[in-house]
Amino acid sequence: MIVLENVTKVFQSKKGKIEAVKDVSLHVKKGEIHGVIGYSGAGKSTLIRCVNLLEKPSSGKVYINGEELTSFTPNQLREKRTNIGMIFQGFNLLKTATVYDNIAIPLKLIGISNEEVKNRVNKYLDIVGLSDKHNAYPGQLSGGQKQRVAIARALSQEPEILLSDEATSALDPETTDSILDLLLKINEELGITILLITHEMNVIQKICDYVYVMENGEIVEHGSAIDLFTKPNKETTKKFLNTIAQRKLTPSLVNQLKLSGSVTRLTFVGESTGQPLLSLVSKQFNVKPNILTANIIELKNGIVGNLVIHLVGDQDEVKAAQQFLKDHGVGLEELEG
CATH class of the missing domain: 3.30.70.260 (ACT domain)
Structure with missing residues (x-):
């Protein structure tokens, strides 16, 4: 479903080159939830933006359903992105638009009929539990509700893939759990493949099938969630595990x-x-x-x-x-x- 082959991303700065992602390869199977975990500055956000080419890799290849996105023209890429939903830490909602319009406007821009727009907005607001918030504005919603609107917006284009860029890091623990439950529901009931990035081990614990640990732009360890929780090899992985369960004595x-x-x-x-x-x-x-x-x-x-x-x-x-x-x-x- 999602395949990255030797992806590297280099940024140019006044101080020289910054290698944000270094020779990363990963494979996310259809219908699974994979997580990339790392500390701030590890390169996680750059990596996930390489998946839909919001950041074009400096080298390497990106495949979605067997198609190489890195070889697409801008028009082809724009069309392919409708199959890849994305949710962000900051929600990215239009403050002056209602909940309904925040979901409807992107659909109208890609030429979907008004009747179908209405059907989709109603359907996905119901899925995320906000069917009574059509006319509310973002300023009237809690953080968790805003993220649910953002998820409904991403789902409204009916993608096969959902990318999550630190979607729960701005939320309190109880709200985080509710959003994770929603992502599990979306994965199980709609069959959507999910790739997420996070710095929170409880996110990995609750919903991920497979985990990649990232440090200094590289994947330093990867495996099934059970393998990493039972047999971590790298010190970074052990530090993350220690945040949810004490693993060593001082x-x-x-x-x-x-x-x-x-x-x-x-x-x-x-x-x-x-x-x-x-x-x-x-x-x-x-x-x-x-x-x-x-x-x-x-x-x-x-x-x-x-x-x-x-x-x-x-x-x-x-x-x-x-x-x-x-x-x-x-x-x-x-x-x-």
């Missing part, structure tokens, strides 16, 4: 608890999350597991449990207990020797 905490011996993070996925494995460990081996931190993370396609434990006991018994946990599908990572 030196001060280690000192305060006077920990010695094996401190281990256990990762449970799928069936292993429902088994009383620590209870079995304490019964079968001469070790005492002391739970230091614990949490369960619900992803779109699975559940991940994390425990940080201090195993107290003879070294051979500790190793045997760890092997028992591995044999039952638990991931182990030594945190402190």
Whole structure:
């Protein structure tokens, strides 16, 4: 559905060249939700604007449904963009136009009949839960309602692809959750493929099938959401995960608890999350597991449990207990020797 091959974007500035995106490749399958996460300045916004060629790549190729957009003429590209909806952090609504007109005007500009415009506005305002706001102005709406209007506007051209540029970063947590629920609904009921960028790990957690971690213009790590939540390799990925669940002990905490011996993070996925494995460990081996931190993370396609434990006991018994946990599908990572 969306394929980027070795895409690079270079900007010229007074201080010289700025390589915002460096040799990025990705593949978003039809009907999936993929997320690109990174800190400010990582190149996320530039990358997503390369997908619909709002920013033309300096090199590399962009394919949508097998068609190479980077080879299109301006007229061909303009027509193709009607198949790619986009929502923004700042909503981009016309302040002096009603909700109805904010959705209707772009449709009229591409030649859609008045009757069809009316049908589409009504349909998509109903989908986003704002069927009673036709005559309201943006200044009368909350941030979440404004974003819903922006989503309805993007959907009104009936695209196969929806791009989301930090669409929830200006919203409070409760409103963010409602917008994410709406995006899931759009994906599941309308079959729209979604590519989003974000710096919020909870967005990735809730709706993404596949994740790309971006740093300094490059994709430094990628994989399914479950893979990245259970087996992160890069320090940037681990830092993001630490924002929703403490994954490491600080030196001060280690000192305060006077920990010695094996401190281990256990990762449970799928069936292993429902088994009383620590209870079995304490019964079968001469070790005492002391739970230091614990949490369960619900992803779109699975559940991940994390425990940080201090195993107290003879070294051979500790190793045997760890092997028992591995044999039952638990991931182990030594945190402190």
